[in-house]
Amino acid sequence: KAGVTQTPRYLIKTRGQQVTLSCSPISGHRSVSWYQQTPGQGLQFLFEYFSETQRNKGNFPGRFSGRQFSNSRSEMNVSTLELGDSALYLCASSLSLAGGQETQYFGPGTRLLVL
Amino acid sequence: KNEVEQSPQNLTAQEGEFITINCSYSVGISALHWLQQHPGGGIVSLFMLSSGKKKHGRLIATINIQEKHSSLHITASHPRDSAVYICAVKPNTGTASKLTFGTGTRLQVTL
Numbered sequence A: 001k002a003g004v005t006q007t008p009r010y011l012i013k014t015r016g017q018q019v020t021l022s023c024s025p026i027s028g029h030r031s032v033s034w035y036q037q038t039p040g041q042g043l044q045f046l047f048e049y050f051s052e053t054q055r056n057k058g059n060f061p062g063r064f065s066g067r068q069f070s071n072s073r074s075e076m077n078v079s080t081l082e083l084g085d086s087a088l089y090l091c092a093s094s095l096s097l098a099g100g101q102e103t104q105y106f107g108p109g110t111r112l113l114v115l
Numbered sequence B: 001k002n003e004v005e006q007s008p009q010n011l012t013a014q015e016g017e018f019i020t021i022n023c024s025y026s027v028g029i030s031a032l033h034w035l036q037q038h039p040g041g042g043i044v045s046l047f048m049l050s051s052g053k054k055k056h057g058r059l060i061a062t063i064n065i066q067e068k069h070s071s072l073h074i075t076a077s078h079p080r081d082s083a084v085y086i087c088a089v090k091p092n093t094g095t096a097s098k099l100t101f102g103t104g105t106r107l108q109v110t111l
Helices: none
Strands: A005-007 A010-013 A019-024 A031-038 A042-050 A053-057 A064-068 A074-078 A087-094 A110-114 B004-007 B010-014 B019-025 B029-037 B043-049 B052-056 B059-064 B069-074 B083-091 B105-110
Touching (some): A005 A087, A010 A019, A019 A110, A031 A074, A042 A064, A042 A074, A074 A087, B004 B083, B010 B019, B019 B029, B019 B083, B019 B105, B029 B069, B043 B052, B043 B059, B043 B069, B069 B083
Parallel strands (some): A010 A110, B010 B105
Antiparallel strands (some): A005 A019, A031 A087, A042 A053, A064 A074, A087 A110, B004 B019, B019 B069, B029 B043, B029 B083, B059 B069, B083 B105
């Protein structure tokens, strides 16, 4: 069974631009969570989607948004990029339980650099 | 104070040594995760615990719910175990609670 895939793997943007990251979960997994990892803040929860609905949201500004499609694939979007948005963005999928209540399978991440 | 504290922050060991990484948390939880992150960023889920002890190969994870403490042990450590080990907890405040991460323990195992 294929693992979680994320595209693109690397991305360079400039301040003010917007970016869309994509995550394809393991086949059969219906829950997708997104995380941001920075050297200063470590890993932080962004949001979680299940059956096309946002089930939970972290403490991030409204510039960060996401969605999930009927095939469980998920995208996250960051508008009006700031230098501080430079980070590794990780997505993780699990079968169905609310994020953190069952084993999560992580993708390789998208490394975003904002100049 | 962070909800999840890990110790030590950095650890260097020689091949073959027994290693213990600790995680303490301050809230009631429904689950605790141990994750491994290699250079390059990929994260692998090692264990998910809600009570007791789990073992997988040379890795053992234990949790004491009353003391709000978990340990990850690596027996007969090997250079390929070099990675950052991250503890994360799922607070038991309902489905809206968010997975909260420790800052990680950087382990280097030398020959």
